[in-house]
Amino acid sequence: MSQTNPRYQALLQLLRTAETLWNASRVFFERWNLSPSQFNILNLLYIQPEGCTQIELSRLLIMHRSNITGLVDRLEKRGLLQRKDSSTDRRAYKVMLTASGQKLIDKILPVYYASAEKIWGNFPATRTKQLVGDLEKLSVNIEMFSQTHLKEKP
Amino acid sequence: MSQTNPRYQALLQLLRTAETLWNASRVFFERWNLSPSQFNILNLLYIQPEGCTQIELSRLLIMHRSNITGLVDRLEKRGLLQRKDSSTDRRAYKVMLTASGQKLIDKILPVYYASAEKIWGNFPATRTKQLVGDLEKLSVNIEMFSQTHLKEKP
DNA sequence: AATAATATGTTGACATAGCAACAATCTATT
DNA sequence: AATAGATTGTTGCTATGTCAACATATTATT
Numbered sequence: 601m602s603q604t605n606p607r608y609q610a611l612l613q614l615l616r617t618a619e620t621l622w623n624a625s626r627v628f629f630e631r632w633n634l635s636p637s638q639f640n641i642l643n644l645l646y647i648q649p650e651g652c653t654q655i656e657l658s659r660l661l662i663m664h665r666s667n668i669t670g671l672v673d674r675l676e677k678r679g680l681l682q683r684k685d686s687s688t689d690r691r692a693y694k695v696m697l698t699a700s701g702q703k704l705i706d707k708i709l710p711v712y713y714a715s716a717e718k719i720w721g722n723f724p725a726t727r728t729k730q731l732v733g734d735l736e737k738l739s740v741n742i743e744m745f746s747q748t749h750l751k752e753k754p
Numbered sequence: 755m756s757q758t759n760p761r762y763q764a765l766l767q768l769l770r771t772a773e774t775l776w777n778a779s780r781v782f783f784e785r786w787n788l789s790p791s792q793f794n795i796l797n798l799l800y801i802q803p804e805g806c807t808q809i810e811l812s813r814l815l816i817m818h819r820s821n822i823t824g825l826v827d828r829l830e831k832r833g834l835l836q837r838k839d840s841s842t843d844r845r846a847y848k849v850m851l852t853a854s855g856q857k858l859i860d861k862i863l864p865v866y867y868a869s870a871e872k873i874w875g876n877f878p879a880t881r882t883k884q885l886v887g888d889l890e891k892l893s894v895n896i897e898m899f900s901q902t903h904l905k906e907k908p
Numbered sequence: 909a910a911t912a913a914t915a916t917g918t919t920g921a922c923a924t925a926g927c928a929a930c931a932a933t934c935t936a937t938t
Numbered sequence: 939a940a941t942a943g944a945t946t947g948t949t950g951c952t953a954t955g956t957c958a959a960c961a962t963a964t965t966a967t968t
Contacts, residue, residue: 606879608870610886611775617889617896618772619816621765624900626926637954655916662773667955669918674953691916691963716762719892719899725760727888732764734885735771738873742771745873746778780956791924809946818926823948825924845933845946 614738628715632708637661639708641671642697645681646705651696653686680704768892782869786862791815793862795825796851799835800859805850807840834858 625636634642644660645652654672658665672695675681680701683693697705720728779790788796798814799806808826812819826849829835834855837847851859874882 605867605870606886607874607877607882608867610882611870611873613886613889613893614768615772615775616816617893618769620893620896621769623816624896627900635953653916662770662777664956665917666919666957670954689916689964713759713762715899715903716759716765718903719765719895720761721895723761723888723891728761728764731885731888732760732767734877734881735767737877739771739774741873741875742774742778745869746781749869749872789923807946819947820927821925843934843946
C-alpha cells in the first residue's frame with residue numbers, strides 16, 4: 601500500500617495512455633476543424649442513418665445530455681448534421697447527418713483507420729485481442745465498484 | 755478497414771475504459787470535495803516536500819500551464835497548498851502542501867489504494883503486468899505517431 | 909380521466925481544458 | 939554590457955464537461 605503499489609500504478613498508466621491517445625486524436629482531427637467529441641458524434645450518426653435522439657447520443661458517448669446540446673448546436677451551425685422533430689416523441693429530436701456531414705466522415709474514416717494501424721505497429725493481433733478483453737473486464741469491475749462503493753442508492 | 759476493424763476498436767475500448775475509470779474517480783473524490791485533477795496536484799506535491807513550480811506541475815500532469823493557475827488558485831484558497839516565491843527564479847513560485855493538505859492526502863491514500871485493489875479484483879498479477887507493458891509500448895507508439903504524422907515541425 | 913412520476917432538451921452557473929498574447933524575468937549570443 | 943530569444947505565470951477567449959432547475963411532454967398509477 602504505497603505509491604509503488606502495482607495495481608494503482610496500472611490504473612495510472614491506463615489513464616496516462618488514454619490521455620496521450622486523446623491528445624493525439626485532438627491534434628489529428630484539428631485538420632478538419634473537429635474536436636474528438638464532435639467526431640464521435642458524427643461517427644455515431646454515420647452508422648445510424650435513421651438518426652439518434654440527443655439522449656441516445658449522450659448515453660453512447662457517456663456524457664450528460666446538457667453537453668450534447670452545445671455540441672449539436674455547433675455541428676448544426678456548420679451544416680454537418682440536422683435536428684428533425686421525432687415522429688414519436690414531441691419532446692425529442694432525431695439528430696442525423698447531412699450530406700455534407702456524410703461526405704466529411706467518408707473522407708476521414710480511411711485516414712482514421714490507417715492511423716490506428718500505424719499506432720499499433722507490429723503488435724501481435726492476439727495480444728491486441730487480449731488487451732481488449734482485459735479492458736472490457738476492467739470496465740465491468742469499475743462499474744461494479746461504482747455501484748457498490750460509490751453510489752449505493754436506496 | 756471498417757467500423758469493425760479490430761485495432762480501431764481496441765483504441766476505442768481503451769478510451770472508453772479510461773473514461774469509465776475517470777468518471778468513477780470523479781465520484782470517488784467527491785466526498786473530499788476534490789476533482790481528480792485537484793487530487794493529482796496534491797498527490798504530486800505529497801511526495802515532493804520541497805515543492806514544484808507550476809510549469810513542473812503542468813509537465814507532470816500533461817496539461818497547459820494556464821490551466822494550473824486556476825487549479826492552484828482554488829486549492830490555495832482552501833488552504834490545502836501554498837505558493838512560495840522561488841528563491842532562484844523571481845518569475846516562478848514553489849507550490850507546496852500545507853499541513854492541512856498533507857493531512858488530507860494522508861487520509862485519502864489508504865482508501866485510494868484499497869479501491870485500486872478492489873477494482874482489479876482477481877486479475878492475475880502477471881496479467882496486470884503485461885497490460886501495463888502493452889500500455890506503455892502503445893504510449894510510445896502514439897507519441898512517435900504524433901511526432902511523425904501530426905506535428906512535423908520545421 | 910386525473911394525477912403523479914419520469915423522461916427529453918435547454919438554460920445558467922461553474923470547473924476544467926486548450927491556446928494566444930502579455931509582462932516580467934532569465935539565458936544565451938554577440 | 940547589450941541585445942535577442944526563451945521561459946514563467948496570468949489573463950481573456952473559447953470549447954468541453956458536470957449539475958440543478960425548468961418547461962414540455964410522456965408514461966404509470968390510481
